[in-house]
Amino acid sequence: MYVVEGLVKVYLQTGVDKNMNISIASEGEFLAFSSVFGEPVHTYSAQAISNTQICMIEKESLKQILLDNPDFALKITSQNYRNERHLFELIKNISYKQMRGKLASALLYLSQEEFVKKNIFELLMRQDIADFASISAESAIKLLKEFEKEQIIILNGRNIHINDAAQLHNISKNG
Structure with a gap:
C-alpha cells in the first residue's frame, strides 16, 4: 500500500485496549512493505487520521519494478533504513527514558x-x-x-x- 495523500497512524496493538503508536506515514510512504518479501502476517496496524488516499499495488508488480529500476529500489531501501532507525530510537526511548x-x-x-x-x-x-x-x-x-x-x-x-x-x-x- 502506498500513501498518495494524507496521514496514517502506524501502531502495534499490545493488548485489548492498548496500543503503541510507532509512526505517522505520509505521502510517498509504503505500508505493509514487508509483505512484498514474503511476510504473510502484518506486524502492525494502520489507521488513517486525516483524509487519506491509498494506492494498492500488487506484490509481484512491485517486486518487478524494484528489480527493473535500481534507483527506485535504492530510494525504497533508504526509506526503510530511516524507518528502521526510527524503530531503534523508539526501543531506546521505551527502555531507558x-x-x-x-x-x-x-x-x-x-x-x-x-x-x-x-x-x-x-x-x-x-x-x-x-x-x-x-x-x-x-x-x-x-x-x-x-x-x-x-x-x-x-x-x-x-x-x-x-x-x-x-x-x-x-x-x-x-x-
Missing part, C-alpha cells in the same frame, strides 16, 4: 515540519500522544501541563506548539 523524556521525544517526533504543516496535533487525541510516548494518557496530560507551566510548550485545545525546542531536546536527551 523516564516519562518526561518519553513524552519529550514523542513531541519532537510529532513536531517535524511535515506533520506541523498538516496540524498533526489537531488530528490526535491525548491518548494517541500518550501511545507515542508509551505512557498512560493521565501521565501525558499531567506532563503536558508541566511542560506548559515551564513554558516549553503552548497548549491551545488539542493543538500543541513547541515554544522551547532546545529545552524539549534536552529533556528528551537526558530522559
Whole structure:
C-alpha cells in the first residue's frame, strides 16, 4: 500500500485496549512493505487520521519494478533504513527514558515540519500522544501541563506548539 495523500497512524496493538503508536506515514510512504518479501502476517496496524488516499499495488508488480529500476529500489531501501532507525530510537526511548523524556521525544517526533504543516496535533487525541510516548494518557496530560507551566510548550485545545525546542531536546536527551 502506498500513501498518495494524507496521514496514517502506524501502531502495534499490545493488548485489548492498548496500543503503541510507532509512526505517522505520509505521502510517498509504503505500508505493509514487508509483505512484498514474503511476510504473510502484518506486524502492525494502520489507521488513517486525516483524509487519506491509498494506492494498492500488487506484490509481484512491485517486486518487478524494484528489480527493473535500481534507483527506485535504492530510494525504497533508504526509506526503510530511516524507518528502521526510527524503530531503534523508539526501543531506546521505551527502555531507558523516564516519562518526561518519553513524552519529550514523542513531541519532537510529532513536531517535524511535515506533520506541523498538516496540524498533526489537531488530528490526535491525548491518548494517541500518550501511545507515542508509551505512557498512560493521565501521565501525558499531567506532563503536558508541566511542560506548559515551564513554558516549553503552548497548549491551545488539542493543538500543541513547541515554544522551547532546545529545552524539549534536552529533556528528551537526558530522559
